[in-house]
Amino acid sequence: MPPPLIHLSAITRRFTVGDETVQALRGLDLSIAQGEYIAIMGPSGSGKSTLLNVLGLLDQPDSGHYLLDGRDVTGLDDDARALARREKIGFVFQSFHLVPRLSARENIELPMVLAGIDPAERTARVEVLLRDYGLTPRADHRPNQLSGGQCQRVAIARAMAMRPSLILADEPTGNLDRHTGQDVIALLEGLQAAGATLIIVTHDPELGRRAHRQLHMVDGEIVQDGR
Amino acid sequence: MRNADLLQYAARVVRGGVVRTALVLLAMGIGVAAVVLVSALGEGARRYVAEQFGALGTNLVIVLPGRSETAGAGPAIASGETTRDITLDDALALQRSLAVRRLAPLIVGLGAVRAADGADARVREGPVLGSTADFLAVRNMTLAQGVFLPAGDPHHAQPICVIGRDLAKELFGARNALGLWLRIGDRRFRVIGVLGKQGTSLGFNTDEVVIVPVAAAQALFNTEGLFRVLVEAKHRDQVPQAKADAEAILMQRHEGERDVTVITQDAVLATFDRILGTLTLAIGGLAAISLAVAGILVMNVMLISVAQRRSEIGLLKALGATAAEIRHIFFSEAVLLALGGAAAGVAVGLLGQQALIAAFPNIPFSAPWWALVAAPLTAVVTAVVFTVMPARQAAKLDPVQALSKR
Numbered sequence: 001m002p003p004p005l006i007h008l009s010a011i012t013r014r015f016t017v018g019d020e021t022v023q024a025l026r027g028l029d030l031s032i033a034q035g036e037y038i039a040i041m042g043p044s045g046s047g048k049s050t051l052l053n054v055l056g057l058l059d060q061p062d063s064g065h066y067l068l069d070g071r072d073v074t075g076l077d078d079d080a081r082a083l084a085r086r087e088k089i090g091f092v093f094q095s096f097h098l099v100p101r102l103s104a105r106e107n108i109e110l111p112m113v114l115a116g117i118d119p120a121e122r123t124a125r126v127e128v129l130l131r132d133y134g135l136t137p138r139a140d141h142r143p144n145q146l147s148g149g150q151c152q153r154v155a156i157a158r159a160m161a162m163r164p165s166l167i168l169a170d171e172p173t174g175n176l177d178r179h180t181g182q183d184v185i186a187l188l189e190g191l192q193a194a195g196a197t198l199i200i201v202t203h204d205p206e207l208g209r210r211a212h213r214q215l216h217m218v219d220g221e222i223v224q225d226g227r
Numbered sequence: 228m229r230n231a232d233l234l235q236y237a238a239r240v241v242r243g244g245v246v247r248t249a250l251v252l253l254a255m256g257i258g259v260a261a262v263v264l265v266s267a268l269g270e271g272a273r274r275y276v277a278e279q280f281g282a283l284g285t286n287l288v289i290v291l292p293g294r295s296e297t298a299g300a301g302p303a304i305a306s307g308e309t310t311r312d313i314t315l316d317d318a319l320a321l322q323r324s325l326a327v328r329r330l331a332p333l334i335v336g337l338g339a340v341r342a343a344d345g346a347d348a349r350v351r352e353g354p355v356l357g358s359t360a361d362f363l364a365v366r367n368m369t370l371a372q373g374v375f376l377p378a379g380d381p382h383h384a385q386p387i388c389v390i391g392r393d394l395a396k397e398l399f400g401a402r403n404a405l406g407l408w409l410r411i412g413d414r415r416f417r418v419i420g421v422l423g424k425q426g427t428s429l430g431f432n433t434d435e436v437v438i439v440p441v442a443a444a445q446a447l448f449n450t451e452g453l454f455r456v457l458v459e460a461k462h463r464d465q466v467p468q469a470k471a472d473a474e475a476i477l478m479q480r481h482e483g484e485r486d487v488t489v490i491t492q493d494a495v496l497a498t499f500d501r502i503l504g505t506l507t508l509a510i511g512g513l514a515a516i517s518l519a520v521a522g523i524l525v526m527n528v529m530l531i532s533v534a535q536r537r538s539e540i541g542l543l544k545a546l547g548a549t550a551a552e553i554r555h556i557f558f559s560e561a562v563l564l565a566l567g568g569a570a571a572g573v574a575v576g577l578l579g580q581q582a583l584i585a586a587f588p589n590i591p592f593s594a595p596w597w598a599l600v601a602a603p604l605t606a607v608v609t610a611v612v613f614t615v616m617p618a619r620q621a622a623k624l625d626p627v628q629a630l631s632k633r
């Protein structure tokens with residue numbers, strides 16, 4: 001068996017607000033193989049987003065170990081984690097997080113600009129992404145000129161620009177109507193079918209059922225891990 | 228991130244925030260324009276003085292009665308003793324020096340001047356100079372009409388004079404002044420020449436003077452002593468020799484006493500140059516302080532920008548931007564704003580300089596090169612320095628916090 005893409009052992013994350021401590025993650029153990037399709041579900045405040053942020057190297061656990069691609073990334077400094085995010089991880093957010101002054105094309109190009117990729121190469125890759133996501137006619141529109149569904153497609157194209165092996169989506173359909181949401185999910189599933197690992201946080205049981213593996217969280221713990 | 232992309236990204240931000248960009252450009256522009264304009268003023272004054280001294284003559288050595296400890300400070304009344312006069316013969320003796328090309332003794336007084344034929348009885352109180360034939364050449368003056376004082380024995384007080392243009396017009400109106408007579412006090416002089424237009428030189432309007440033979444001036448003002456002796460050295464290099472010779476000759480003639488002051492034009496000019504140069508630098512520095520004030524504005528604008536763009540910064544971090552890259556984005560913005568402001572400021576400053584030149588054509592206003600380099604440079608450095616804090620704050624933002632809407 002190949003080593004898992006992600007291996008968490010005894011991960012904890014605490015937040016202190018005033019003199020009260022919130023245990024957002026209580027000693028999680030979790031293994032995820034390359035290419036899996038996982039839905040994380042659970043009540044509000046159960047720690048789903050916190051787990052996703054730890055997996056995406058945006059947040060650091062207070063204790064425990066995180067192996068990504070066989071490498072221990074728990075103690076990496078900020079810059080090393082930034083580089084790992086750039087190379088390996090694509091994020092999709094509930095509120096899209098597009099840069100309002102930039103066009104759809106430029107938003108998609110942004111990760112490659114940050115990575116210092118050659119402009120000619122960038123342009124070629126952006127054109128392909130625009131076409132794949134049906135955004136070519138909207139390429140020069142700014143986010144405020146796009147519908148929610150189009151915005152989320154731009155965000156997904158952006159997440160895919162650096163061809164990450166891990167896609168993390170925190171309630172990607174939360175701001176979309178049912179129909180548009182299903183389109184977006186279909187898009188993400190297509191990426192997973194092409195080999196990427198897909199982890200989606202969702203409140204929608206129907207969407208959750210489409211995943212190949214469901215993690216149920218309650219109060220900072222995974223109470224159910226089913227396929 | 229590539230530098231070109233960094234600049235392009237920053238340019239988009241700068242173009243996006245019209246109000247904040249305009250604000251910073253204004254502050255930076257005012258600072259830079261102030262430096263350019265103020266230094267143009269100072270430099271103009273410095274050059275003006277230099278030109279005025281230049282108009283006095285070339286390679287001049289000036290001998291004046293009285294001993295002054297510091298050359299260039301003018302005649303000193305250091306001791307209570309009355310100083311000994313420099314006589315006409317003292318002056319003529321200076322011709323012995325091989326370094327001297329020519330010289331002109333000078334007496335200056337005020338006289339009541341009027342036309343002698345009674346056509347116009349108005350009396351004009353004006354400067355009367357007594358000198359010799361070489362005065363014209365020593366002072367680099369020109370004649371408009373007639374001839375200057377003739378060469379010949381300077382002890383001979385001929386009743387002739389050369390007058391300034393404006394005085395000629397005032398005394399004789401449209402009439403040709405040559406050959407006409409005028410009165411200074413109770414003495415009559417015949418006009419043999421009219422000076423060309425010279426303008427003012429060191430506050431002395433040569434267009435209104437009367438120049439008479441030195442001996443006539445001695446009689447007129449009842450004095451033996453000269454006001455000055457203007458000595459022209461043969462060459463710039465000979466100026467120190469001429470000065471030394473003048474001191475030696477007069478010491479010998481005054482029984483070994485050093486009771487005259489000899490100054491060179493260069494020394495006086497250098498003193499003025501130093502004073503005005505320092506002044507220009509000082510006020511230029513004061514203007515630069517306005518740039519520092521602009522820097523504080525830049526810092527505040529940047530801090531607001533960081534606060535407003537929290538989620539963008541969080542996104543950039545999620546996309547893999549390092550802390551250094553985030554800082555560079557903000558520095559690029561600051562540099563772009565500073566360069567824009569500096570360009571606008573230099574343009575406004577130079578326009579202002581043109582306006583000054585139009586208003587005061589006599590004074591050669593000109594921003595010195597150091598101000599044109601230093602002002603934009605100070606603007607850029609100030610902008611970068613005052614962006615350090617906001618840029619660090621942005622780079623330190625926690626991506627999770629920045630991305631959340633909390």
Ligand SMILES: Nc1ncnc2c1ncn2[C@@H]1O[C@H](COP(=O)(O)OP(=O)(O)OP(=O)(O)O)[C@@H](O)[C@H]1O
Pocket residue numbers: 015016017022023024042043044045046047048049050051
């Ligand atoms: N930055 C923070 N500071 C303090 N407490 C936090 C912080 N982030 C999360 N928490 C707390 O940690 C717990 C887990 O939060 P988290 O955002 O992971 O929940 P969630 O499962 O994503 O909820 P939701 O479904 O509402 O998005 C919550 O109790 C939350 O209040």
Ligand SMILES: [Mg+2]
Pocket residue numbers: 048049050170
């Ligand atoms: Mg959440």
